[in-house]
Every structure is written in structure tokens, then in C-alpha cells.
Amino acid sequence: DTGVSQNPRHKITKRGQNVTFRCDPISEHNRLYWYRQTLGQGPEFLTYFQNEAQLEKSRLLSDRFSAERPKGSFSTLEIQRTEQGDSAMYLCASRLRESSYEQYFGPGTRLTVT
Amino acid sequence: GQNIDQPTEMTATEGAIVQINCTYQTSGFNGLFWYQQHAGEAPTFLSYNVLDGLEEKGRFSSFLSRSKGYSYLLLKELQMKDSASYLCAVRDSNYQLIWGAGTKLIIKP
Numbered sequence: 001d002t003g004v005s006q007n008p009r010h011k012i013t014k015r016g017q018n019v020t021f022r023c024d025p026i027s028e029h030n031r032l033y034w035y036r037q038t039l040g041q042g043p044e045f046l047t048y049f050q051n052e053a054q055l056e057k058s059r060l061l062s063d064r065f066s067a068e069r070p071k072g073s074f075s076t077l078e079i080q081r082t083e084q085g086d087s088a089m090y091l092c093a094s095r096l097r098e099s100s101y102e103q104y105f106g107p108g109t110r111l112t113v114t
Numbered sequence: 115g116q117n118i119d120q121p122t123e124m125t126a127t128e129g130a131i132v133q134i135n136c137t138y139q140t141s142g143f144n145g146l147f148w149y150q151q152h153a154g155e156a157p158t159f160l161s162y163n164v165l166d167g168l169e170e171k172g173r174f175s176s177f178l179s180r181s182k183g184y185s186y187l188l189l190k191e192l193q194m195k196d197s198a199s200y201l202c203a204v205r206d207s208n209y210q211l212i213w214g215a216g217t218k219l220i221i222k223p
Contacts, residue, residue, distance in 0.1 A: 042213030
């Protein structure tokens, strides 16, 4: 399968714990995006990378959230000291900058904070 | 502020035609997208409009009027599998996607 993959697909954690999600984009795609989506809402932009550089981070993103893309391939999103309000679907998408405008989404990681 | 408006929910009958509207106010405009999202799944790309007019792709068509800040997605010959949420998104002056909350489309037999 050559699509965008995300792991884990589901994560249940207790409030205050740290969690880390992984995204593997389509191999030749140099742009990678993280979104958060809650029920009945559209995706909310969190951050994006061009290769290994993090070019933009949403002002809505607290300092408990951090993302990396160390080698310009896979990316990780870490949430520290999780809160119940962090419960959501975390979506990763990738795009090849030079060609299409379309973002290809992964299946998402559903986070439940209890 | 930036705003994308679309109806929360629509109902249509199998075999019929439905039009889902989207209006937007964004800081700049670099294209409008429609995505389909089935419950519990990731969004999948349907269409892209950057110039005024109608883009047709099989049973789905998308229309854009930049002067009116308006788009619609037209679905013909509706099938039960078309039951999903339809998300309108605009790429702003920073080339970031601003998303609407989505329109849940319910298809009845």
C-alpha cells in the first residue's frame, strides 16, 4: 500500500499522560500536514512541514503539542500532559509540492483521554 | 476572520440530484476543494476549483463563483454509498486550507 499510514489507529490514555503518534506520508511527498478533527467539525490545521522544516504552526496549538519530521520522511506528533479536551481524531496528510494541489489523508489516529 | 459556511445536514432520495452549497470569506483565495468523508474515515478528495465555472467529474460536479464567494457540489444519480459528510475547504493567501464543518448527506431509498 503506497498511501499515507498512521499509527496507532486508536489510543486511549489517562489525563496527564504523554502520547506520540506517527505518520508515514506517501514516499515522494515533501509536504506533510497534521490536523485535528472533532465530531461534526471539519479538520483543524495544526502544523505542516516541507521536508524536515516545520514551516507553520497554528496559534491554536498549545506548547503541550510538538511535531517533528527529522529526516523529511515520517513525522511524529507528541502531546504532553494530555487533557480531556485533546480527545479527537488526529489526521495526517501529505502532498507533493511541485505537482498536485490535492492533499492525501491517512486513516487518522483516534485519541480518547479519560 | 475566516469563515466557511455550509449546511449541517441534508437528506435526499436514492437516484435523485442534490446540491450542497458553500459560502466563504477568507484572507485571499487560492482554490476551493470538496472532500468526501465517510463516518470514521479520512477525507478523500473530490474536486478542485480555482477559476469560475463548472467542473464535471462523472456523477459529481463543482461550481465556483469567486466574486460571490460561493461554490456548490452537485451529486447526480445518488447512490446509498454517497451517504457521507461533504467538506468544503478554501486555500487562503498563505496556501493553508480553511475547512468548513461539513454537510452530512443522508440518502434514503
